[in-house]
Amino acid sequence: MPIFHRQRDDSVMSSTATDDVEDFTSTAQKGLVAPRYMGTVADQRDMTSLGRVQVLRRNFRFISIVGFGCTLICTWEVILTLLSSGLTDGGTAGLIWGVHRAPTAGGQYHWVSEFAPRRGQKFLSYMTGWLSAMGWQCAIVSIAYLAGTIIQGLIVLNYPDYDFQRWHGTMLVIGISTFSILFNTFLAKNLPFVEGLILIIHVLGLFAIIIPLWVLAPRNNARAVFTHFNNGGGWNNAGMATLVGLSTTITSMLGYDCSVHMSEEIKDASETLPKAMMSSVAVNGVLGFIMLVTLCFTLGEVDSVLETPTGFPFIQIFYNTTGSLPATNAMTAVLVITLTASTITEVATASRQLWSFARDEGIPFSSFFAYVTPGWNIPLNAVMVSLGITVLLSLINIGSEAALNAVISLTITSLMSAYIVSIGCVFLKRLRGEPLPPHRWTLGRFGLAINFGALAFLLPIFAFAFFPLYTPVTLETMNWSVVMYIGVIGMAMIYYWVRGRHRFIPPVALVKRDGM
Template structure:
């Protein structure tokens, strides 16, 4: 049932709309007209892309927000360089491949890690290109659920958009738990390195998660205006740290035979099939690229978003992807005995490899500290992204207590309540770690499946419009005649990954070692469908309704 716009509450359509294109004479925001961000596309149309204000961004941003029927509530603090830095830090691919190498080493060995990562990098190139095009068509914090609402067939727009919104919330909320947990594990590994008698307790791991979350809360509230600068500084460490880690591994590490590194596939978990084991191990490499659409969720805080965001997404894929692959190859050359690394008493495979390579606890600590700092601020960026995604979905009445979560602090210009609820969710989720760290990792791993599903549905919708020769929205990042082929390859790749996202790490697992992602995934889907039937279908009409009302 379509709800009249006036009954939707927070998204009540603006009666006083801003002009589609503001000329210099109409610039009433007291911003010097010399501040011009020229755009060749708009220039060709005779519409100069002029800066309107710090909050509203450029005239192109104003036009995009008006078309989507949204009110500009956050400040557009991010520029082209800073959003690129934000995206690169949030993925931290070379750091992530080291942290998740255990999955591929156990399932596939060194060759499985190297070639599995390469396959995922190429496959995600098609996925990210598809998402980047949609981010240019509709540059909104809503991301996937908004795109589904605009591109899905009218008969299922509202329901599919609603479900994808919940998948996005689930994926980004668990991402914060994942990053904070892995960061805490590295801290515990350093403690064991310097004090071998130390036996980690579950409550200590949980407290480390909370400590990382405290840093995230601080930078997403009190220092929120300086977040672009902070992430810009951290991306310098991200690039410099890559060389600081890889050069010692090249110079000091013992070399494994080249033929073994690139061609020795192993089934260390007992699947009975090396190809199957290698495909199961792809999940670790795939997780390094999940979250690649983060820039899209920050679009309402980026100046000239339709042009800048998709390019930041693509450059992040190229830069981070190549650094990750070089690091994966280097790591595999330095692993040596795979089983001894997998069974390290430190509980962190990369720290063990650092120790083996440098031959000193101090050297291993120095390399690990670089990863720790980047990991903490990657979690800060994840927290910012998931709070914006939750804010956008609440703005469209997609979650309970939407009126609370959709509020933006007028002083800080960020959705504080969404930040708070994300912190609370991860705090509660981390309590699972008190009972079983294995169960905690399995629960938070469902975020990968949720994000893959949201990508899959979004790209299917735009591919279907292309197949039906239906017009698409104008885009300043256009895939052109190759669009359908790119979309189809992306869909096939995502379906392949999604199947193995629900596999356990080893065959015939005990109850504690089961991959509970399928259960968590199902519970969230059932709850969201139940809430949709009881409440959602009466208050959620989908972003496309606001688009129609604004036209």
Template sequence: MGNENGEDKKTVLAVETFEETSLPPEKAGTAGDRRDMYRMGKMQELRRNFSFVPIFGFAAVLMITWEGVFSAISYAVPNGGLPTMVWMYLVTFIGLGAAIVTMAEMASMAPTSGGQYHWVSEFAPRSSQKLLSYLVGWFCVLGWQAGIAGQCFTVALEIQGLAILNNATYVPKPWHSVLITFAVVLLCAVFNTLFARQLPKIEVVLLVLHICGFFAILVPLWVFAPRHTSAEVWLDFKVISGWQSVGAAALIGQLGPLYALLGPDSAVHMAEEVRDASRVLPWAMISTLLLNGITGFIMIVTFAYTLGSIEAAAAPKYNFAFIGTFYNATQSHAGTSVMTCIILILTFCSAISNVATASRQMFAFARDGGLPFSGVWRYVKPGWDLPLNAIAFSCIFTSLLVLINLGSDTAFNAILSIGIVALLTSYLVSLGCLLLKRVRGEPFIYRRWSAGRKFGFLCNVVGLAYLIVASVFAFFPIFIPVTTTNMNWAVAVYVGVASIAGVYYVAYARNSYVPPVARLAKDL
């Protein structure tokens, strides 16, 4: 894999013209970085302090795939049981993996914190560039903001699960989880401001913990836990959700592995803080996909063999089925607590990375005038070199969002599930625009990383096909008959946000929003 088009003299000369710069060393990056920013019409405001290993660690820990399969099985267990967990993970890995390969190519073409909405602006047909990129920008903001709430609330529920495990008299209340979430959000804010310059070093340490923790969980499960038979794991589909079709149930259950595998594009939203971004980002995304995809598959197979009762897993005693599985394996409160704390710490670290990703994506979209009060959210404080207002918004918004859980956990879960659908929409539109460009035979802009002409086209088609199917079933309820308590309200939130975005566009943003394609340099 590499640049399938080669590097012509014009490109070499263009890069050489950016060898000298007046930017301070921490912002300068490479000549290629400066050329990319000039081409995209962007000013370098953030520090480029991430190299390959730190940004690889950043994306890998944000995804926490092998950790995520433990907390995401609530989708799969009722909808096909153990075989759905395993087989739909493989389907999701192939389909979403193909999409990520395509996005890695786009990241090499346009390495910007805007990510998907910027790519849509560059690659969509001229007639729809502005509106499509604007809507995708809104869904990107929604998806990543909901992602913060999801990860922070998951940390709170894991802490509650530990309390239930170790204190038989503890009775969890909704306000407990809300207050714990507030504390988690506050810590995320501290790491993303006071310790922001140390994040690259921290991410390297967390990458090591991510890998070592995998073996710390895997080995005890295989050594001590009771096991299902291979026939039960691979062939014995059990649908207890009420759906009559095993196929439909399995497609709904894919949301579990999809949740665990979503997020390699997080590295893209940190693009303007990565040195040599057009080369480093694609490799970081592919490396993250491979590391997390493989470890996630090994862990989900392990979990399927050691899960225990399907019925008990569908209604876990300790908030999450994996805590009960750990206890069944170790028969020790201390051992279970240590294993759970590994998952908890990494989930918290994922929340930190979520705040960083969401704030950069919001900053980028505001920079192009896509949001109300864009001037506030795009502000980068000199000296700090961080979008502090966007970070503050992300943390405050999550704190307000989690208050919904005091009135209705159904409504709050709808907010969380919309994060998946919103990001899928941004992926789908991006890939669709690029595929249309391929089919029309239009030339691509220069890129330093490519999947190759044939393999790139295959990944584009497979990824787009998978995203279409996944997006449809992401709106389905897990259980039937459908009631107000088990309804998947994601469709209501999705339509509501699209309507708000549409009204704001007609009333104001059609004049204030400047699509990225309009800022491109004409001489490169």
């Protein structure tokens, strides 16, 4: 039975803080990272215990990383953009009683490596790394696609004679992605400041939209809002339809592990990170629920807004409410700005996840992906590869919108898989009464119950994420994400048995904790 833990003797443990400072001072002297960007003594101690060298710039603080999490997930914005799926299958009641219970999860292949049963540590960690990397790479094109096609929807509204072409949307996706890449390279040092600024727009933008709806829009009947379930997808019953519709709209609360992948760029990460993640959950959860209830009371006739030529019911709702093109354009522009900002943070997250996994030899050409450009202190190769993947995936839209929607579904299923495995490993460890590693933040005695609740919610949503939105199923309505999911998992397993199992270094092999 392989055991990947390394040992530390008492003499080393007794001088941990001093040794950490010396190690990281040496790192700074080598020119890998400036001393002022190395973080606190706690950061240095954590990096040493994890067997890592500080090569990234720690310039995120609490507010900026809260902004990072809030603006990447952009809950109320995604609720608006994916409104049609929830309204088609589930209706207003399905949306309200489903989305507000969305779970959150953090941690990826590193945590699985530490918490999984020792016999399966290496393989489970490896597969979780692939799932997370795949999910975040697909997430970039998903958000950029939403931002780009919203611009197309506005063009349709303002110019009814516009000849809608899918390749136009693809070019917009590539443009937004390229801008995000440029921001993550030449302006990377300014990312924390921008995240704080976008957080302000994220919060104030909500009120810029809901206030006109509160004042001008007609009100739907409260009983209908909370009790009317729609079954526009043709499923056997409203309950099934609601679960299928929820599997898409759950995207609005998916991906809070984004902050985890930036942990080596956060000052005092072990304390700041969990607080920032929970704060992001609270902020986005409240804002998202306010937006959702507002929409359900002010959207008007469901079938009418679903038939909008813009492709986005929320644009039609804005126009029906204000009766003004300039007002609708201004309200929609808020979403374009925040979704573009989300694409910037998606690139940062996806590139760091790819870089981290490559650092542990988890993918082909690992040395290329794991390279950190001197002086830039960012994984530039991983950032540029993320652009290449996004461009290639966006081209799918030219041939088939259904295929691109499968890529978006793949984002959900991949990330959920990683969450289920990581939470499951922690849940099993708690259930067995095994101690968890030393930590500065904890769920306390509620940890086991929270883990169980998260798994109970995630597992059925994961299954329904593979379902198509409409029945009967045709080539156009089929959810092809299951084919892509199995294909990528299959390739990852083949690579693991041929090469990966000989080269992949499970993170736990580098961990040097007290008692390990």
